[in-house]
Amino acid sequence: MQSMVKTEGQVTITENVIQELRRGILILAILSQLNEEKYGYALISQLGELGLEIDQGTLYPLLRRLESQGLLDSNWNVEGSRPRRYYVINIAGSAILKDLAREWRSLTQVIEKLLANTK
Amino acid sequence: MELIERYLQEIGRYLPTNKRADILSELRSSLDDTLEARNNTSPTEDEVVQVLKEMGAPRKVAASYYPEGQYLIGPELYPFFQFVLTIVLLASTGGRLIAGIASFALSQEAFDFVNQLWQILDGILPTIGSVVLIFAVLQRLNVHPEFEKKDFDPRTLPPLHKDQPISRAEKIFSVIVGTLFLAFLSQVAVNGGFTAKGGITPFTNPVLDHYFPWIALSLAIGILLDVVLLWRGHWEMSTRIARIAANIFSLIVLALLTQGHTVWLNQIGVHGLVFTPEQFSPSPSGLQILGMVSFRLAFYVAFVVTTIETFAMIVRLIRGRGNNQFLRISGMALTGK
Numbered sequence: 001m002q003s004m005v006k007t008e009g010q011v012t013i014t015e016n017v018i019q020e021l022r023r024g025i026l027i028l029a030i031l032s033q034l035n036e037e038k039y040g041y042a043l044i045s046q047l048g049e050l051g052l053e054i055d056q057g058t059l060y061p062l063l064r065r066l067e068s069q070g071l072l073d074s075n076w077n078v079e080g081s082r083p084r085r086y087y088v089i090n091i092a093g094s095a096i097l098k099d100l101a102r103e104w105r106s107l108t109q110v111i112e113k114l115l116a117n118t119k
Numbered sequence: 120m121e122l123i124e125r126y127l128q129e130i131g132r133y134l135p136t137n138k139r140a141d142i143l144s145e146l147r148s149s150l151d152d153t154l155e156a157r158n159n160t161s162p163t164e165d166e167v168v169q170v171l172k173e174m175g176a177p178r179k180v181a182a183s184y185y186p187e188g189q190y191l192i193g194p195e196l197y198p199f200f201q202f203v204l205t206i207v208l209l210a211s212t213g214g215r216l217i218a219g220i221a222s223f224a225l226s227q228e229a230f231d232f233v234n235q236l237w238q239i240l241d242g243i244l245p246t247i248g249s250v251v252l253i254f255a256v257l258q259r260l261n262v263h264p265e266f267e268k269k270d271f272d273p274r275t276l277p278p279l280h281k282d283q284p285i286s287r288a289e290k291i292f293s294v295i296v297g298t299l300f301l302a303f304l305s306q307v308a309v310n311g312g313f314t315a316k317g318g319i320t321p322f323t324n325p326v327l328d329h330y331f332p333w334i335a336l337s338l339a340i341g342i343l344l345d346v347v348l349l350w351r352g353h354w355e356m357s358t359r360i361a362r363i364a365a366n367i368f369s370l371i372v373l374a375l376l377t378q379g380h381t382v383w384l385n386q387i388g389v390h391g392l393v394f395t396p397e398q399f400s401p402s403p404s405g406l407q408i409l410g411m412v413s414f415r416l417a418f419y420v421a422f423v424v425t426t427i428e429t430f431a432m433i434v435r436l437i438r439g440r441g442n443n444q445f446l447r448i449s450g451m452a453l454t455g456k
Contacts (some may be wrong), residue, residue: 040145041152057151057175061183064142076144084152085145 026054026062029103031089031097036070039052040082059097122167123150124131126177131180142184150174192254200254200266204247208436211246213433215239216367217426220374283354283435290349304335324414326379330372334430337372340365359436366429380415384408 007016031050032034040060048053064099066072071093089097127143134142153170154162162170174180182189192200216239326336344365348358387407 019308039152040149041156055173056153056176057183060142060145060149064138064184069128081155082148082151083144084148085141096225 023103024060027066028097029054029094030059030066030101031071033114034087034089034093037086037088039077039086043087066093075093120162120164120169122164122171123147126171126174129177130181133178134184138184142158144390146174146180169398190258190351191253192258195263196258197256200250204250206360207246207250208243209433209437211242212239215242217370220367220370222428223424234375285348285351285353286350287352290345292341297338298343301335301338301342304331304338324411326376326383327414330379333372333375337365340368354435356436359432363429363432363436366425366432369425372399372427373418373425376417376421377415380411380418384411384415393415 005091016057018053029047033046036044040063043057043063044054044059063072063074067074071090072087073090074085076082076111126149130146131139150170153173154166156168157166219238260397344358344362345360348354351358387408389412
């Protein structure tokens with residue numbers, strides 16, 4: 001009888017696949033929360049409170065990438081207890097967010113149908 | 120805290136110079152926020168270690184700022200690099216090999232195999248290095264070859280590459296002749312070789328005698344390859360490569376033979392490539408000289424024919440490799456069409 005306990009290799013594959021699945025979703029999640037200026041740690045906290053955990057090593061490079069793609073604007077704010085870099089979605093980012101959100105809703109409907117008979 | 124600064128310093132080593140300060144400031148700010156959020160204004164070393172572990176190893180953190188990865192030659196350029204390297208290596212090594220054998224065949228000096236081999240190997244590393252350097256520069260300049268036309272039309276794809284069939288009659292004839300010749304050479308060798316006992320004859324040939332094992336080996340390899348080809352029924356990449364290798368071996372043997380004959384003829388005062396009527400005498404010595412000159416001429420002809428055949432095989436091999444979409448695409452990228 002085949003054991004239900006996953007081997008180390010299977011666990012690694014599962015982790016990798018989940019990471020891949022999350023990668024695209026994270027962009028949508030980040031863009032959706034940046035309609036007002038936020039610094040990295042505040043964004044991590046907000047996403048965490050809403051149930052989406054993201055580590056700092058993933059978030060900061062992703063914010064940089066979105067900024068270099070012209071979807072976010074950023075600026076250093078030195079008024080608080082320490083200097084922080086704040087990010088906010090711009091017009092191009094908002095347009096992309098709309099498209100992404102529409103695609104996401106459509107996909108979730110399809111995937112839900114596909115997974116209907118999956119235990 | 121010093122541990123945080125050491126951590127950031129290590130990350131900074133792997134970051135691009137122009138963005139380093141900015142990224143490190145942001146990471147420092149984030150680490151301070153994290154520690155502060157854990158209600159810790161003066162964290163212990165263990166707590167800092169925990170936060171740094173959560174952020175990840177310095178190399179990993181730095182690498183995540185390169186989403187496209189860090190490559191000397193990236194995945195887009197690599198197939199193109201492989202193609203160019205193959206052509207350049209074949210051309211430079213093949214050229215050196217043929218030139219080395221040819222110059223040796225025409226020279227009268229002893230064959231220095233190690234030196235010849237070293238000269239060929241000596242050229243390989245600089246060749247690879249140069250190609251790698253050029254592609255590393257292209258990668259650095261962010262050059263991306265266009266691998267696909269924008270308007271892709273499947274009907275323009277090249278036809279399927281079919282292995283070239285062999286001529287069975289030609290191969291059977293070749294096997295029979297080669298076997299008979301090998302048997303004849305073996306029989307002569309068993310009966311005392313090409314050096315006749317009890318006097319000089321027109322068939323006396325100490326050079327053939329000396330190199331008999333190499334001649335036999337070269338012939339045997341040729342026969343074996345023909346048998347394999349008959350069995351397979353068509354040319355393949357592996358048989359083409361084997362044939363080229365066998366031809367190169369034959370060229371080396373032919374070079375040894377021609378040079379051996381030249382040395383022998385020079386020793387008895389016959390210089391130059393042509394045997395003049397003045398040098399001929401009906402004496403046994405004159406007949407042997409005529410025989411040696413004839414053998415040398417035959418080997419020269421064989422050398423030239425084998426060289427041409429080898430080049431043709433190399434061209435077919437490259438064209439065979441190129442008879443796929445990749446070469447077409449590479450050609451497009453090269454010509455910019």
